[in-house]
Amino acid sequence: MLQNNVLVLVFLPLLATAPHAQPVDESCAPAACGSLTIKYPFWLRGRQPAYCGHPTFAVTCDGATPPSLNDSYLRVLAIHYGNSSVVAFHANLVDNPICVATRFNTSSTLALSLLAVSRANSELYFCKNCSRTPPTGSVAVNCTGLRGSSEWFLSLNRMYDPRGTARWPDEMVGCQYSVVPVMPGSELNTARDYAGLVRSGFLLEWTVPGDCAACDASGGQCRYDAGAMAFRCFCPGGRLQLATCGE
Structure with a gap:
């Protein structure tokens, strides 16, 4: 049976802020969080007033790990204000071994509005239980010993497509699989490349009202x-x- 677990972004409840309760004369100068510069539409939760940025773009900076975006599983690696894009990785995919991560359902874990996965990303496929020859260029992953495990394959597609199943390669028919976006230009040669690919993150693009x-x-x-x-x-x-x- 064909399965498709695609990264889906849904809405997070807006931060509760009483209308006109904030002193709007306080400065919202750009702030530092490690190597990141935080400015509108982003703001530093706990260090800046909420009106310094859009509620969706609250950054929690604890200094120990890459900062989280709106207390989600997303960890921010870079912010590009010139083209309104963010490089982030999914903490659960990075923190779990590959044979566990491949079974991780990404469709119900992220909750962010005003962000979209960039079409510039590549796609990392996790395939198993294939009733036919795995996709060309696939890399085998040995998950022997885990309960309910079977032979997995990793495969890389050069273009992310948010339409999901509207454009799966014919080679994927007959396999169970999930998809995770990875950075443009990613290379997959061995199963060991998995950790580096997911830790390097993927591109998200934002659109917010106002200039x-x-x-x-x-x-x-x-x-x-x-x-x-x-x-x-x-x-x-x-x-x-x-x-x-x-x-």
């Missing part, structure tokens, strides 16, 4: 207005404008 760059250019600071659930530009004199300080 923060235009607000900054007008002399303002980017804010999230919890009362209106919308972007605002905080301008000199304490004014909250809809878009820029030039209005």
Whole structure:
């Protein structure tokens, strides 16, 4: 029976913030979290007011591990503000041995809104119980000894497609499999490559309301207005404008 466990992003409840309860005159200057620079739409939970970023993009920085995004399983490795993308890895996939991780159901574990898995990613397939020859270029994984285990294969596809089963290769028919996105340009030569691939993460792209760059250019600071659930530009004199300080 064909199975498909694809990474799915669903919605996290917004942080509860009372309308207009926050002092909007406090600075939201870029902050450091290890090697990361945190600025709108991201904000540092526990170190910055919630209005400094969008509720979805709260970063928890404890200094011991890569920071988590909105207290999810996602660990942030890099943030690229120029093209609105994040490099992150899934902690459960990294922390578990390969033969356990391949059975991990990623479809019910991530809860983030306003983010999408980038089409630029490659796809890492986990295949088992194939009734025909495994996909060309597959790498065998020995899971002998684990309860309910069978021979697994790893296979790499060069382009991530969010349509899922609309475009599986014909070679995958007759196999049970799950899919995890990995970074563009990833290489799979042996089963030992698995750990490096999942730890290197994958690309997520964000889309948030408002033009923060235009607000900054007008002399303002980017804010999230919890009362209106919308972007605002905080301008000199304490004014909250809809878009820029030039209005």
